[in-house]
Amino acid sequence: MTLKIYNTLTRRKETFISLEEGRLGIYVCGITAYDRCHIGHARSAVVFDVIVRFLRKSGFDVTFVRNFTDIDDKIINRAREEGISTEELAEREIAHFYEDMDALGVKRADIEPRATQHMTEIIALIERLIGKGYAYESGGDVYFSVRKFPDYGKLSGRDLEQLMAGARIMPGEKKVDPLDFTLWKGAKPGEPSWKSPWGKGRPGWHIECSAMSMKYLGETFDIHGGGLDLAFPHHENEIAQSEAATGKQFVRYWVHNGFVTIKGEKMSKSLGNFITIKDILSHYHPEALRLFLLSKHYRSPLDYSAESLREATSALDRCYKALFEAEEIISTPVKKQRPLPDHVKESEAFIKGLGERIQEAMSDDFNTAKALGHLFDAVRSLNRIIEASRKRPSALYREVLEGTMKEMVGASKLFGIVSQRPADYIEKRNLAALEASGLSLLTLKSLIEERNQARKEKDWTKADEIRDSLAQKGIVLKDTPSGTKWSADF
RNA sequence: GGCGGCGUAGCCAAGUGGCUAAGGCGACGGUCUGCAAAACCGUUAUUCCCCGGUUCGAAUCCGGGCGCCGCCUCCA
Numbered sequence: 266m267t268l269k270i271y272n273t274l275t276r277r278k279e280t281f282i283s284l285e286e287g288r289l290g291i292y293v294c295g296i297t298a299y300d301r302c303h304i305g306h307a308r309s310a311v312v313f314d315v316i317v318r319f320l321r322k323s324g325f326d327v328t329f330v331r332n333f334t335d336i337d338d339k340i341i342n343r344a345r346e347e348g349i350s351t352e353e354l355a356e357r358e359i360a361h362f363y364e365d366m367d368a369l370g371v372k373r374a375d376i377e378p379r380a381t382q383h384m385t386e387i388i389a390l391i392e393r394l395i396g397k398g399y400a401y402e403s404g405g406d407v408y409f410s411v412r413k414f415p416d417y418g419k420l421s422g423r424d425l426e427q428l429m430a431g432a433r434i435m436p437g438e439k440k441v442d443p444l445d446f447t448l449w450k451g452a453k454p455g456e457p458s459w460k461s462p463w464g465k466g467r468p469g470w471h472i473e474c475s476a477m478s479m480k481y482l483g484e485t486f487d488i489h490g491g492g493l494d495l496a497f498p499h500h501e502n503e504i505a506q507s508e509a510a511t512g513k514q515f516v517r518y519w520v521h522n523g524f525v526t527i528k529g530e531k532m533s534k535s536l537g538n539f540i541t542i543k544d545i546l547s548h549y550h551p552e553a554l555r556l557f558l559l560s561k562h563y564r565s566p567l568d569y570s571a572e573s574l575r576e577a578t579s580a581l582d583r584c585y586k587a588l589f590e591a592e593e594i595i596s597t598p599v600k601k602q603r604p605l606p607d608h609v610k611e612s613e614a615f616i617k618g619l620g621e622r623i624q625e626a627m628s629d630d631f632n633t634a635k636a637l638g639h640l641f642d643a644v645r646s647l648n649r650i651i652e653a654s655r656k657r658p659s660a661l662y663r664e665v666l667e668g669t670m671k672e673m674v675g676a677s678k679l680f681g682i683v684s685q686r687p688a689d690y691i692e693k694r695n696l697a698a699l700e701a702s703g704l705s706l707l708t709l710k711s712l713i714e715e716r717n718q719a720r721k722e723k724d725w726t727k728a729d730e731i732r733d734s735l736a737q738k739g740i741v742l743k744d745t746p747s748g749t750k751w752s753a754d755f
Numbered sequence: 756g757g758c759g760g761c762g763u764a765g766c767c768a769a770g771u772g773g774c775u776a777a778g779g780c781g782a783c784g785g786u787c788u789g790c791a792a793a794a795c796c797g798u799u800a801u802u803c804c805c806c807g808g809u810u811c812g813a814a815u816c817c818g819g820g821c822g823c824c825g826c827c828u829c830c831a
Contacts, residue, residue: 276759294831302831309831339829423827427757430827470829492831493760499830522831523760529823533830560779561768565761566824576767576780583779586793626769635769638778645778645795652795725789732791743792755793 268323270488271564271630273496273519274420278630281518283487288326290482291317292516294474294491294499295377297334298358299343302365303539304558304569305525305532309492311555311681312522312563312631314371316490318679319627330481331374332474333359335381336467341456351457355381365542369551370681376481380473384459387468387476390510391448391461399509403439405451405464411444414505420519421497446502448472471502475515479507489516493564494533496521522563529568540569552682553578559633559680580641581682582694582755587647588673589687591666594654603659612646616669619643619676633680640680643673691752698753702738709740713749716742 268281283289293313296306317329334340335355344354366373380387391407394400400409411417411425418424425444432443447469452458458465468476478486484507491500500519507515524531532539545554548571557577561567619639626636647669654662677683699706712731719727732742736754743750 296831297829305831307831312831337829421826422758424757428827430757433828490831494826494830497758497826498828524825524831526824531825531830535828535830556779557767565768568767570767572780573767579781580779590794632769635777638769641778648794655794720789723789729790736792741792744788745793750793752793 268628269630270518270520272517273521274516276422279518283325284485284517287324288328289320289488290328290330290486291320291488291490292330292332292474292478292482292486293374293489294495295331295333295374296358296362297337297339297470298355298362299337299340300358300534301361301541301543303525303532303534303541304545304554305492305539307365307369307542307545307554308525308558308563308567309490309522310366310371311369311558313490315559315633315680316520316563316631317372318681319631322679323624323628328376328482329374330376330378330478332477333362333377333379334470334473335359335379336457337380337470352381355379361543365546368546369542369555370684378477378481380468380477381459383473383477383480384461384468386480387472388449388459388461390472390476390479390506391468393510394448394506397509399506400448401441402463403441405466406439406447407449407463408440408445409448409502409506409509410442411446411505412442414509416508417505418501420501420504423497446471446498448506471499472506474499475503475506475510478503479511479515484511484515485513486516488518488520490520490522493521493523523566525558526566526568527570531566532569545574549574549578550581552684553581555681556581556637559637562634563631579755584640584644584673584677584683585685585687585690586755587644587651588670588683589691590651591647591670592687594651595663595666597658599658599660599662601659602661603657605659605661605665606653606657609650609653609662609665612649613665613669615646616643616672619672623676623679627679637680640673640676643669643676647673694753694755695751698739702735702740704738704740709735709751713742713751717749720744 269278270281271278293309296302317327320327333355336351340351340354344351347354391400394409395402395407399413400407418428428444434440434443449461449463449466449468451464451466456467458467478489489500496519504515526532527538527540530536530538553574554577557574558567560577622639623636626632626639650662650665650669654666674683699709712735716728716731719731735742735751739754740751741754743752
């Protein structure tokens, strides 16, 4: 199946062809380690996590690189505010990042390079640019001469004259041209610094990504990703640095994810309207967050609200509930070998095609929203099979349910959802509800017993009173043929 | 101001020239139930922001409006 990817560079959906057959390299800009991650970071992480899973599932041998920026102005300022070293701060925030990513089920990249561990490569790249006349040293700083790189602006679609209008030379900068950007910053007293041919200093933000991506993936590689806000100037500058140095195309496909907004506005550190991953996960299941983040196409803006997370939770519940019911039926012995109705066979065949439909949707520029729609179609079909097996049990359902469940759980792996055992998911929710209700399991059971006694005596008023009072505490009762069951209010 | 994107049901969201406009959340009716819950079945956009145009045919392409958002400064 051909894979189509929207390439920011060409502004078109293109057929993806890897540089080397069966293998590909992907580099995604990681975080600057100075603060906790918010949902915007979660979106980027989850989107590329799913993209990498999909590429691997499609048969590619993927090398996935995601960096950490562990030295820059923000880190220096924040460390100073907190009275700790930049290393301590970066170390702490990288640990926080892993904590969040592990909770979210985002897999580690194959290589996770840090800027401070690649000074040799960074300095070598800057020297190469100076040697070729694309960069110049000025009073301990090194700058890139934007005007010497004719392709500048090709990614973000701007020309130099437009950029001139907004360009300024900040106090303390020693640029020749306001458009030029920093490759190396001379150290001010008290700042962390590394030795270089231009004196002590530290790298600019853009050069580290060029140096590290090319080190691990080669001078030309397949995919470079990141948030849409990085397209300009960060990625534009990466192209300029890398292509000026090598004379080769830097990246073949540029993939940018859209923003998470809140009340329609971009969520960002600078606006202060962000919600951290940690905060969200204290209220919602990590898989509900993943489902929410994947519910819309990765390039579109995605508006966060508590309501949207609740909806995602309901949708996730729907998946788990269906699988849980299916497991229950499987574990209930049935002797009769009644033949299965045609509609059950149709549903079974339909579910068996799920993986293929998801593959197709994902092959069209990673259309997770469409793919998830297919998953929910399968949930409905599974529920139909469950319904039928409840009406007319047959031992033959066992194999049907096992096969369809396996297909659905297997397909969901791509999205990193439904990864728990359904019984565990349901039980965890139920126990949480029980705890929140303030009742003990014993009390709850005796209340259910009391109600069933009332039901036997057809004292509906009393039975309903008990049920209503439990419902108010978040415990829902269901009277099923196999007895009364309690659960959280899903 | 320059560049880019978006506007599909009550809400979220796929679909970007032709089969009944996916799916989720919610609401309503039915089956089940003592009544419920869950699940299933059905209903919930004769129409895709508005106005023109191209076409045998447009939510989808083109032109013009209106509205919203992003980038142009650090930001996933």
